[in-house]
Amino acid sequence: MRQWKTLFKNEMVGHFRDRKWIWVPLVLILIAVMDPVMNYYLPQILDKVGGLPEGAVFQMPEFTGIDAIQMSISQLSSLGVLIIALISMGTIAGERKSGIAELILVKPVAYPAYILSKWAALLVLIIASYVLAMLFAWYYIGILYDTIPIGDFLVMTALYGLWLTLVLTVSIFYNTIFKSSGLVAFSTIATIILISVGSSLFGEKLSYSPSNISNHSFEFLHTGEISSSLIGSAVTTVIACLILLLLSIYIFRTKEHAG
Amino acid sequence: MNLLSATSLKKTYKDYTAVRGVDFSLTSGKCIALIGPNGAGKTTILRILAGLLKPTEGKIRFSGQPANADLRKFIGYLPQYPVFPSWMTAKEFLIFSGELAYLSKKEAEERAEKLVEEVGIKDAWNKPIGGYSGGMKQRLGIAQAIIHSPKLLLLDEPVSSLDPIGRREVLTLLEKLKEEMTILFSTHILNDAEEVCDDLLLLHKGEIIEAGSILELRKKYQTSVIELEFQDNPEQYLEKLRALPSGTSSYLDRNTIKIPAADISKVRYEVLKAATEENWPLVEFHLNRASLEEMFMKAVKK
Structure with a gap:
């Protein structure tokens, strides 16, 4: 545990000096806020860039606050996932490739402590930035559309946070397999796309799929009731994370750490 | 221990x-x-x-x-x-x-x-x-x-x-x-x-x-080498050294003739005797103990 703390603290300081604690929150805020704000100002924007041709009839749809938060989440699901893959792709793979890992792992470091410290430090960074981004989105949506009850909103934020945790955990998993950061990022994104596409193709059968968390939590925002599917997909996500972490540790143990 | x-x-x-x-x-x-x-x-x-x-x-x-x-x-x-x-x-x-x-x-x-x-x-x-x-x-x-x-x-x-x-x-x-x-x-x-x-x-x-x-x-690997340098072309002396009973393995390394010697005193005697009798234009007579490097080369060849 003491080793884990040492490693974790070191990771946090590293992310901080890397300015990750500045740009990751900023980028996620931008991603979460962009679509709701753009949609609200769309008529003005269209007007400014020359307007519609004479006679064209353009009916702007009426968005609710929940529609707006769906826009934020859909952006986070694509661009947000990309950002997570980017900041985590080299966390272990890069250290192994450069040789830094050689110096660290030759000390009597427990492998679980090494992997879990990497995972936890990125998790704290990602979740803190994501929650901040969601609060910004909630604030703007409240001003521009209608206010979503903060309690429901936080429950939804927490649940979708599980999905982002899974994205990070998948990346950590590939980090223990590959030495090339690019390959890690590619595999992570490919896996996430596969899960998402699979779940939307077989939506009925895969109701408990982790990627359905967002759909189920929108339903929750509409109805105010936590459905069994929502609980189901949340539990699947947590279990998937645990299994991936155990597998990562197991794989890392069997790897050679030099050359 | x-x-x-x-x-x-x-x-x-x-x-x-x-x-x-x-x-x-x-x-x-x-x-x-x-x-x-x-x-x-x-x-x-x-x-x-x-x-x-x-x-x-x-x-x-x-x-x-x-x-x-x-x-x-x-x-x-x-x-x-x-x-x-x-x-x-x-x-x-x-x-x-x-x-x-x-x-x-x-x-x-x-x-x-x-x-x-x-x-x-x-x-x-x-x-x-x-x-x-x-x-x-x-x-x-x-x-x-x-x-x-x-x-x-x-x-x-x-x-x-x-x-x-x-x-x-x-x-x-x-x-x-x-x-x-x-x-x-x-x-x-x-x-x-x-x-x-x-x-x-x-x-x-x-x-x-x-x-x-x-x-x-x-x-274990101690064999010494006698190194000879001459004022003129050393090749002609190489032949003569090889003709000596203990100088058969002499060889030329750039401008130096090297004679690996198990029994130094014997080789030294023969070489110096020939050198004096025939008045060789010797510049240097050097007794070189085997370096670690030569030791290594020998061990590798074994």
């Missing part, structure tokens, strides 16, 4: 064998040099001992430990090209390394402060490692390897990349460290080994071809 012994240690990769079943033991308190040309398997052996690579076959037994135990807490290791997190300062990295090796924060701080002075990077220890020169990184590498006072210090080519001054300083440092721990270091520069080490392990193509103390090995 043996600190560590390895039996039939083997490391194979898909298409080649880096280490072909070697046996050796390291005596406690000695400085041992692992000598061999590039590609002999030096780095592989050090990495196996450091726990970074898993041997394909074989056993490693550390005194007081079960076979193939995790030895990392007894071992300090410096890779050939150490890479540090460039955003950290030397101080931070040393304390971090110390804490990973179960020192308390306070112990790690004290030890770090002492070591930066010892290795001579005190002036820069609060600066990011990213700006360090190669020599400074090498010194920091040694400091991080001994932060937890290991019993066995493994160094992979610790001086090969240093300038003459840095090399001298590191060798002096090793001389001092010898009193506190057993040192195994690899090198292809035989002079360095000769200077600080007691024992040698000669490695060639993944096999240990010779092991023992420097004195023993020197005695």
Whole structure:
């Protein structure tokens, strides 16, 4: 545990000096806020860039606050996932490739402590930035559309946070397999796309799929009731994370750490 | 007393064998040099001992430990090209390394402060490692390897990349460290080994071809060489020397004729006799004891 703390603290300081604690929150805020704000100002924007041709009839749809938060989440699901893959792709793979890992792992470091410290430090960074981004989105949506009850909103934020945790955990998993950061990022994104596409193709059968968390939590925002599917997909996500972490540790143990 | 012994240690990769079943033991308190040309398997052996690579076959037994135990807490290791997190300062990295090796924060701080002075990077220890020169990184590498006072210090080519001054300083440092721990270091520069080490392990193509103390090995391979230089073309004298009973294996090395001699006094007598009788224009008559290098070449050819 003491080793884990040492490693974790070191990771946090590293992310901080890397300015990750500045740009990751900023980028996620931008991603979460962009679509709701753009949609609200769309008529003005269209007007400014020359307007519609004479006679064209353009009916702007009426968005609710929940529609707006769906826009934020859909952006986070694509661009947000990309950002997570980017900041985590080299966390272990890069250290192994450069040789830094050689110096660290030759000390009597427990492998679980090494992997879990990497995972936890990125998790704290990602979740803190994501929650901040969601609060910004909630604030703007409240001003521009209608206010979503903060309690429901936080429950939804927490649940979708599980999905982002899974994205990070998948990346950590590939980090223990590959030495090339690019390959890690590619595999992570490919896996996430596969899960998402699979779940939307077989939506009925895969109701408990982790990627359905967002759909189920929108339903929750509409109805105010936590459905069994929502609980189901949340539990699947947590279990998937645990299994991936155990597998990562197991794989890392069997790897050679030099050359 | 043996600190560590390895039996039939083997490391194979898909298409080649880096280490072909070697046996050796390291005596406690000695400085041992692992000598061999590039590609002999030096780095592989050090990495196996450091726990970074898993041997394909074989056993490693550390005194007081079960076979193939995790030895990392007894071992300090410096890779050939150490890479540090460039955003950290030397101080931070040393304390971090110390804490990973179960020192308390306070112990790690004290030890770090002492070591930066010892290795001579005190002036820069609060600066990011990213700006360090190669020599400074090498010194920091040694400091991080001994932060937890290991019993066995493994160094992979610790001086090969240093300038003459840095090399001298590191060798002096090793001389001092010898009193506190057993040192195994690899090198292809035989002079360095000769200077600080007691024992040698000669490695060639993944096999240990010779092991023992420097004195023993020197005695074993002792054949001296007589070197002759002439004012004019030496080739004509080569023929004459080869005609002598003890000079048959004479050969020409650039402008010097070399005569390997098992019995020096006999060769000296014959050569000098011929030289005086025929009035050879000798410039130099030099008796050269076998260097470690020649010893190594001989062992390789065996």
